[in-house]
Amino acid sequence: MKKVYLDNASTTAIRTEVIQEMAQIMAQDYGNPSSTHSFGRNAKSILELSRKSIAKHINATAQEIIFTSCGTEANNWILRSAVKDLKVKRIITSKIEHHAVLHTIMALQQEYNIQVDYVRVKPNGAIDLTDLTDLLAQDSKTLVSLMHVNNETGTVLDLKRVSVICKEHNVLFHSDTVQSIGKTNVDLQELSVDFLVASAHKFHGPKGVGFAFVRKNSGLQPLFYGGEQEKGLRPGTEAVHQIAGMAKALDLSYSNLEEEKKHISALKFYLIEQLEKEFPGFKINGNSDDFYNILNVLLPFSADKTAMILFHLDMKGIAVSRGSACQSGSIRPSHVLAEILSDEDLKKPSLRISFSHYNSMEDVDLLIAGLKSMK
Ligand code: PLP
Numbered sequence: 001m002k003k004v005y006l007d008n009a010s011t012t013a014i015r016t017e018v019i020q021e022m023a024q025i026m027a028q029d030y031g032n033p034s035s036t037h038s039f040g041r042n043a044k045s046i047l048e049l050s051r052k053s054i055a056k057h058i059n060a061t062a063q064e065i066i067f068t069s070c071g072t073e074a075n076n077w078i079l080r081s082a083v084k085d086l087k088v089k090r091i092i093t094s095k096i097e098h099h100a101v102l103h104t105i106m107a108l109q110q111e112y113n114i115q116v117d118y119v120r121v122k123p124n125g126a127i128d129l130t131d132l133t134d135l136l137a138q139d140s141k142t143l144v145s146l147m148h149v150n151n152e153t154g155t156v157l158d159l160k161r162v163s164v165i166c167k168e169h170n171v172l173f174h175s176d177t178v179q180s181i182g183k184t185n186v187d188l189q190e191l192s193v194d195f196l197v198a199s200a201h202k203f204h205g206p207k208g209v210g211f212a213f214v215r216k217n218s219g220l221q222p223l224f225y226g227g228e229q230e231k232g233l234r235p236g237t238e239a240v241h242q243i244a245g246m247a248k249a250l251d252l253s254y255s256n257l258e259e260e261k262k263h264i265s266a267l268k269f270y271l272i273e274q275l276e277k278e279f280p281g282f283k284i285n286g287n288s289d290d291f292y293n294i295l296n297v298l299l300p301f302s303a304d305k306t307a308m309i310l311f312h313l314d315m316k317g318i319a320v321s322r323g324s325a326c327q328s329g330s331i332r333p334s335h336v337l338a339e340i341l342s343d344e345d346l347k348k349p350s351l352r353i354s355f356s357h358y359n360s361m362e363d364v365d366l367l368i369a370g371l372k373s374m375k
Contacts, residue, residue, distance in 0.1 A: 143171065148177045
């Protein structure tokens with residue numbers, strides 16, 4: 001049975017070149033970057049070259065890149081330190097953020113009694129920027145936290161516009177860019193964003209490593225204490241092989257971006273065409289011009305098929321997701337779809353299909369055949 005992986009917003013396959021790079025570093029470059037002998041210096045040089053390479057791809061400086069264990073850690077760190085150390089009194093966010101942001105903000109609200117406001121989400125999944133501007137009329141030390149690409153619907157935020165709005169109102173701007181870095185160009189000389197977050201396993205790199213972009217002189221303080229690694233902002237011996245793997249993965253992602261984007265966009269277009277043909281009445285959850293690798297669809301099936309759909313496809317070797325990864329398999333509706341769908345539509349089966357360059361038209365045909373066998 002051919003297995004079909006269409007859950008790339010959840011995680012991606014590691015590129016062969018990345019595995020080779022990491023294996024070589026694990027075997028040969030095992031020094032601790034903090035050691036002063038040649039083994040340590042060699043590891044340190046790999047670390048710093050990785051940092052430079054990552055920074056270059058997003059047009060930041062190397063000092064602004066801080067390595068972390070994942071996107072969740074980076075989001076937690078930035079939000080917590082903004083409240084604790086930068087004395088942010090109010091956070092403006094949305095109800096469609098990833099739980100790594102939403103649950104962190106809820107915990108901070110409890111602990112520090114900060115004000116939290118949720119900007120309005122339009123029925124197509126887009127953030128209402130007029131509402132954001134209205135909310136910013138209030139005068140208190142504020143941070144805006146809005147994600148770039150939504151991991152469930154693929155809805156894209158206009159980062160440039162929001163960064164201008166935040167600058168005009170003199171507030172901090174954090175964006176969870178876990179779904180976009182490595183898949184679209186981000187230029188930090190053009191954007192006045194204060195904090196960004198990325199995760200290697202979303203762009204064909206290893207799991208367990210990510211990075212934060214922290215604008216120079218931000219004043220952020222560490223979440224925990226120990227060594228002097230990462231300028232003391234993120235102590236702990238650096239996972240050199242993971243970091244080098246992440247740098248290699250980002251490099252390959254950006255070198256192949258246009259070609260892979262074209263391939264993936266064609267697959268998404270083909271899937272929509274096939275759905276129109278085989279399942280008239282299906283609806284796209286979100287915008288028609290959402291991010292090129294994610295399609296979230298509401299299928300014209302009865303509500304009693306909802307619980308079975310993922311299981312049924314899985315039996316046929318097809319991996320897709322219902323909402324975000326942490327909720328797949330559970331029958332609780334996604335918190336993102338709950339914001340944009342009616343109660344009735346929420347009960348019906350929605351699927352998130354997310355592509356990578358490894359997918360083919362045949363994968364789409366197999367998905368359609370799998371869905372047809374459920375009709
Ligand atoms: N933010 C978004 C938008 C995500 O999609 C994810 C992963 O699902 C995360 C944060 C968490 O990243 P990580 O898996 O590296 O902790």
